[in-house]
Amino acid sequence: MAHQLLQGKKGLIFGALDERSIAWKVAEHAVAEGAQIVLTNAPIAMRMGKINELAAACNNAPVIPADATSIADLENLITRGMEHVGGKFDFVLHSIGMSPNVRKSIPYDETNYDNFLKTLDISALSFHKVLQTAKKLDAINEWGSVVALSYIAAQRTFPGYNDMADAKSVLESIARSFGYQYGFAKKVRVNTISQSPTVTTAGSGVSGFNAFIDYAEKMSPLGNADAEQCAQYCISLFSDYTRMVTMQNLFHDGGFSNTGVSHLLIEDLNRLNGQ
Template sequence: MGNNLLSGKRGIIFGALNDMSIAWKVAERAVEEGAIITLSNTALAVRMGTVAELGKNLNAEIIPADATKVEDLEMVFAQSQDILGGKIDFVLHSIGMSPNVRKKRAYDDLDYNLLQSTLDISAISFHKMMQVAKKMDAINEWGSIVALSYVAAQRTLFGYNDMADAKAMLESIARSFGYIYGREKNVRVNTISQSPTLTTAGSGIKGFDGLMDFADRMAPLGNATADECANYCIVMFSDLTRKVTMQNLYHDGGFASMGMSLKAMNQYNKSFENEFKDENGHIIYG
C-alpha cells in the first residue's frame, strides 16, 4: 500500500531487465507511490529480458535506448516528456556491466578496450544522461537523480575487478555534476551504495555468493534487499529529501562502517577447528 510520496511526479527508470533487477523493484514502488514512469534499456536487453511484462503491469511505455549514446538519451528524454505530459521529476540510473568480468579477466590482466566499455557503460553514461537532461532542460526544479553504486568504490573486494573503478567514477560524477545541477537548476544528484544484491549482473561476479554471505555476516542489520533498496530510492525521489545532494548514501545494513563482526569472527575461528600441525610445526588443514 503506497503513501502517495510520488503523487503527480514523472520519472524515467533506466536498467530494468527482469524481476531480479533493483530497477524493476524501483519501478513498481514508484508507480505504487503515485508516479507515472517510462522504462528504458538497450534494445537487446528489452528483447532478452521480461521488461515488456513490467511495462504492461505498470502501464509504462518502454523506450529502447543505448545509454552510452547521446542521441539515444536525447530521444529518451524527449519521448518521456511527450508520453508523461511534462518535465521529469526523477531518474534512476541502474546501469552497470563489465566485459572484463564476464570474460573472467583478472584485474592485473585487463583488456583495456573492454575497460573503456566498462567505464562508458557503468559510469560515463551517467554523465551523458545528466548532460543531455540539463541541456534539454528536461528535469523539473527540485528533481532527483539517483545512481546505484557499491562500496567497492572505496574498498577493495575480491572479484569486483574494474567495476570498482567504474563505481568510483560514478560517485565522482555525482558530486561534480550535482554541484552544477544544484546550483543552476535546484536538481539533486546522489548515489546509493547498495549491499551486494543477487541480480543478473551481480551473479556474474566471481565469488559473488561468498561476497553476499560475508557482507551479511559483517553488517549488523544484514544485507539490504532489492525491495528495501527500492524503498530508499523512493524516499530519495520524494520531496522529503529536497536538500540532500552530492552524497554517496550507504544502504548496506552498516557494512561500510564495520571492521569485524561477531558473526564473521566466529566463522573465522571455526575455520581453525580442524587445524593440525606436523612434527615440524607446519599447519595441516583437515
C-alpha cells in the same frame, strides 16, 4: 503499504531487466506511490529481459529503447519521454552496469583495455551523459532527483569485482561534480546509493559474488539490504522529504560500511582455527 509519496510525479527509469533487477522493484514502487513512469533499457537488454511485462504492470508505461552511451539515443529518449508524460521529469534512476572483462573472466591485472573503456563508458560515463542530456534539454523539474546505484567496491578492494570497482568510483565522483553544477543551475539533486551485494542478473556475473553476499550478511548488524528495500530507499530520495540531500554517496547496506569486524565472523574464524 503505499503512502502516495510520489503522487503527481513523473520519472524515468533505466535498467529494468527482470524481476530480480533493483530497477524493476523501483518501477513497481514508484507507480504504487502515485508516479507516472517511462521505462528504458538498451535494445539488447530489452530482447533478453521482460521489460514489457513490467510496463504492462505499471499502468502500461511506455518502453523506449536507448543505448545510454549514445547522446543521440538519450536525446530521443528524453524528448519522447517528456512528450509522453506531458512535461518534465521529477526523478531519474540510473541502474546501468556491465563489464566485458567480468563477463569474459579476464583478471584485473591482465585487463583488456578496450573492454575496460567499455566498462567505464557503460557503467559510469553513461551517468554523465544522462545528466548532461537532461540538463541540456531542461528535462528535470526544479527539486528533481537523480539517483544512480553503486557499490562499496568504489572505496574498498573486493577481488573479483574487477574494473567495475573503478567504474563505480567514477560514478560516485560524477554524482558529486554534476550534482554541484545541476544544483546551482536547476536545484536538481544528484546522489548515488551504495547498496548491499544484491542477487541480480548483473551481480551474478561477478566472480565470488555469493561469497560477497555471505560475508556482508555476517558483517552487517542489520544484515544485507535486499532489492525491495533498496527500491523503497530510492523512493524516499525521489520524494520531497529529501529535498536538501545532494552530491552524496549514501550507504544502504545494513551497517556494513561502518563495521570493522563482527562477532559472527570472529566465531567463524575461531571454528576454522579449532578454537
